Amino acid sequence: MNRERLTICLVLIIWMTLQLSVGLSFPLTISGVVHHDNNRNGVMDRSEKGMAGVVVSDGVEVVTTDREGRYSIATESSRVLFVSLPGDHFANGDFYRRLMGRRSEDLVNFPLVKHKTKKTVKFVFFTDPHLTPEPKCNAIAGMQSAIKHMNRQKPAFFLSGGDLVDEADRVCEPEARRRFDLYRRLSGGFNAPLFNTIGNNDNYGIYLEGVGGDTCIVGEEDPSYGPGMYREYFGPDYYSFNYGEYHFIVFNTVSITWTVASSGDTVRTYYGNISQQQIDWAKKDMQHVSRETPIILVGHIPLMAVAPIFSGYWEGQVISYDLESPERKSFKHIVRNTPELINELLDGYNLILALAGHHHNYEADHWADGQHDAYFIVGGSICGRWWSGDRQIGGSSWPEGYLLVTLKKGGLEDFEYVSYGWKGYDE
Numbered sequence: 001m002n003r004e005r006l007t008i009c010l011v012l013i014i015w016m017t018l019q020l021s022v023g024l025s026f027p028l029t030i031s032g033v034v035h036h037d038n039n040r041n042g043v044m045d046r047s048e049k050g051m052a053g054v055v056v057s058d059g060v061e062v063v064t065t066d067r068e069g070r071y072s073i074a075t076e077s078s079r080v081l082f083v084s085l086p087g088d089h090f091a092n093g094d095f096y097r098r099l100m101g102r103r104s105e106d107l108v109n110f111p112l113v114k115h116k117t118k119k120t121v122k123f124v125f126f127t128d129p130h131l132t133p134e135p136k137c138n139a140i141a142g143m144q145s146a147i148k149h150m151n152r153q154k155p156a157f158f159l160s161g162g163d164l165v166d167e168a169d170r171v172c173e174p175e176a177r178r179r180f181d182l183y184r185r186l187s188g189g190f191n192a193p194l195f196n197t198i199g200n201n202d203n204y205g206i207y208l209e210g211v212g213g214d215t216c217i218v219g220e221e222d223p224s225y226g227p228g229m230y231r232e233y234f235g236p237d238y239y240s241f242n243y244g245e246y247h248f249i250v251f252n253t254v255s256i257t258w259t260v261a262s263s264g265d266t267v268r269t270y271y272g273n274i275s276q277q278q279i280d281w282a283k284k285d286m287q288h289v290s291r292e293t294p295i296i297l298v299g300h301i302p303l304m305a306v307a308p309i310f311s312g313y314w315e316g317q318v319i320s321y322d323l324e325s326p327e328r329k330s331f332k333h334i335v336r337n338t339p340e341l342i343n344e345l346l347d348g349y350n351l352i353l354a355l356a357g358h359h360h361n362y363e364a365d366h367w368a369d370g371q372h373d374a375y376f377i378v379g380g381s382i383c384g385r386w387w388s389g390d391r392q393i394g395g396s397s398w399p400e401g402y403l404l405v406t407l408k409k410g411g412l413e414d415f416e417y418v419s420y421g422w423k424g425y426d427e
């Protein structure tokens, strides 16, 4: 090899390494098959057929499989590809694939396994476990106890509502990973499939000040920053799936922004918001959903909630979310653009339920406006007051618990907040 070629090769290697290290995104065209996996071996055997009309998406583009179950999607390497599960199938393994490190010629298949859908669908929504190895919290034993209790409900599946781990938004990388590893390990104990949601605490490296004297400033170009680490562990931070006749849309209702704090410093923080990218994606997703299909939304920060009235909207929590237009303000603990979602995205659709966490209280607000007839529920929390007993707002308190939801005949049949009997530490 002559010197010139060697130099070009070296430059190319360095360039590719740099690209990977800063997590830049490459265009890719990914194709594959969504198929029945009757023998559950994870591969498509000769006797197994592809599944037609299944929605596959990378959170931007939405495509469907052809008669043979094949799909092809123009995408980017930084995205996560997922199958919007049909109502009578679960994935064998994960319902998503990370695209980082893949090439256009790689085949990405999704083996699915049929499940029996009962007429009455029972599922568990649990939120805000805030897993932490902090000994006084005893969170690991608490979560194990919660899982044991929830498993006894024999739900069709589990839905989490975010803040899976505590303070990944301000601890250093090894500690954030330790907490995500912990959640992943403990969630192996569920006796039915689990669908996760991202919370504000699950956004790695938002805060600049760190904890306990440890300051790890995470750059926004770091692939793990924000929802990056969550995606690495649990897949897409927003997606949809079907169960029976119901269509679920899980949103990332946490946006990160720069704002001016009361000290006058410019700081990074989060606020309740559904990004334009998600709304654009959801519009495409909904094109494959009929107007009659009952829709259930999930997101960590609530779309609607009453509890902040009792806490005086927590002083200082109304923030400017746009440094260029500081007059644009929002109360950070409720989603800013709920009206857009309800009036535009869901206009003419059949929303029946919206589930959220974040406030750690339990409330169910009935929104019946002539067009929509839905419940907006904040589903308490697994950790109560961050593992130190019942959550209190004003004169009210709620124990550590979860929500048991029953669906029937295309509607919401019943819901109930269930305490799992945990006693948090005394402060």
Ligand SMILES: [Fe+2]
Pocket (backbone or CB within 6 Å): 128, 130, 163, 199, 358, 359, 360
């Ligand atoms: Fe929380």
